[in-house]
Each structure stands twice: as structure tokens, then as C-alpha cells.
Amino acid sequence: MSAPKSVVVEAELGPFEGRDSNGVEHDGEHVWVATGELLHAIDPVKREVVRELPVEADAGTAFDGTHLYQLTGAEIRKIDPATGKVVRSVPAPNGGGAGLTWAEGALWVGQHRDRKILRVDPETGEVTKTLESDRFVTGVTWSGGELWHATWESEQSDIRRIDPDSGAVLERYDAPAGMTITGLAKDGELFYAGSGRTGKVRVLRPER
Numbered sequence: 001m002s003a004p005k006s007v008v009v010e011a012e013l014g015p016f017e018g019r020d021s022n023g024v025e026h027d028g029e030h031v032w033v034a035t036g037e038l039l040h041a042i043d044p045v046k047r048e049v050v051r052e053l054p055v056e057a058d059a060g061t062a063f064d065g066t067h068l069y070q071l072t073g074a075e076i077r078k079i080d081p082a083t084g085k086v087v088r089s090v091p092a093p094n095g096g097g098a099g100l101t102w103a104e105g106a107l108w109v110g111q112h113r114d115r116k117i118l119r120v121d122p123e124t125g126e127v128t129k130t131l132e133s134d135r136f137v138t139g140v141t142w143s144g145g146e147l148w149h150a151t152w153e154s155e156q157s158d159i160r161r162i163d164p165d166s167g168a169v170l171e172r173y174d175a176p177a178g179m180t181i182t183g184l185a186k187d188g189e190l191f192y193a194g195s196g197r198t199g200k201v202r203v204l205r206p207e208r
Helices: none
Strands: 005-013 024-026 031-034 039-043 048-053 061-063 068-072 075-079 086-091 100-103 106-111 116-120 127-132 137-143 146-153 156-162 169-174 183-187 190-194 201-206
Touching: 005 190, 024 190, 031 061, 031 183, 031 190, 068 100, 106 137, 116 137, 146 183
Parallel strands: 005 169, 024 061, 024 183, 061 100, 100 137, 137 183
Antiparallel strands: 005 201, 024 031, 031 039, 039 048, 061 068, 068 075, 075 086, 100 106, 106 116, 116 127, 137 146, 146 156, 156 169, 183 190, 190 201
8 A cells, every 4th residue: 555645625515503414425416415314415516405305314325326325223225316215125234334335236334333344235235245444434435446435533534445355455545633534425536525523524635
């Protein structure tokens, strides 16, 4: 792994007053943010909320090109983004999770204190692969064929690109001191990072 670099805050979306910003996903047009009892769709250019879905949404969020998936409690719920209707639920691995993303026909679940990322069958909830981390895992995202995840431990977060076969860290960006990253999405060069109790989603750019 090359020497770690850092990310800088380019913009902030929100805050969502009185709500945590946890799960974050980019569907190619909007940034979706899970804030407990709502899923918000944000126009990242105008930095405005353009839609809200009244669904339980207290952890990771994913999008498979057609449906949203939401980690909440001990379930992963498949959601119609047009209506907010839950069309299927499967058990979350080990009774819960933090981050969530979609790639290669599977869901990838960040397991916070277990320090793991699990590949999960979206039809059954069966765990089909386990990747180990040396830090608490929060947000998880695939972008451009690359697997990234955020960490949060000892009041410090970073963002890592890892080998999806071995879990080896290939690239790392440290977050600014004191910044917490709870959810993660990536679009091109930019990261969208949930930040827990601040109620904000921060737009992060790797240092040049």
C-alpha cells in the first residue's frame, strides 16, 4: 500500500436537524441519505432534498439499478424507490450491520465492531464471502469496479480501497481530525460521507 493521503471537505449537504446521517448511496443522479425514519434523495448539484421516503432507515443504503436496499435493525429491506414500498426482506447477517452496497449481483454489508465486510445473497441473506479488517467498518461502497469502505475507531475515520478477494488495503485516505464517517458512497472522484449525529453529508475530495 502506498503512503496514506487525506481527503478535504469540498461541500456539506444538510444538516438534517435532529437526525443522524448514516446510510449513504449515489444512484447515478441523486445522493440517498438514511436518517432513521426517512430516506432523503438529494440533488448533489443544487444541494437540495428533492424526495423523501417514509421508511425505517437507520443504517446502510444500497441501490441495484432498480431498487433500494436498506439496513434497519436485523433486516435488509428491498424498497421500490418510486413508492417506498418494501417488496422483500431478508435477515441481516449476525443480526445487523452498518454499511451496505450492491455489486456483482450481491449485497456487501459492513459489520462495524466485528471488523468485517460480508458478501450476502440478496434473495436469502446467506453470507457467501467474508473480508476481515483491522478497524471498525462503517460505510461500504463499490465504484468503478473498486471496493471502498470507511472506518471509525478511536475518534478517527479513514477511507480505504481494498482487494475484494483478500481484503488487503490498497489505498487509504485519512479523514480530517475529529471527523466521523458513518456512511459512504462514491461517484467519480468524490466521496459522499454520512457523519452520524452532525446530521450532515460531507462531500469529500482526495487531496491532490
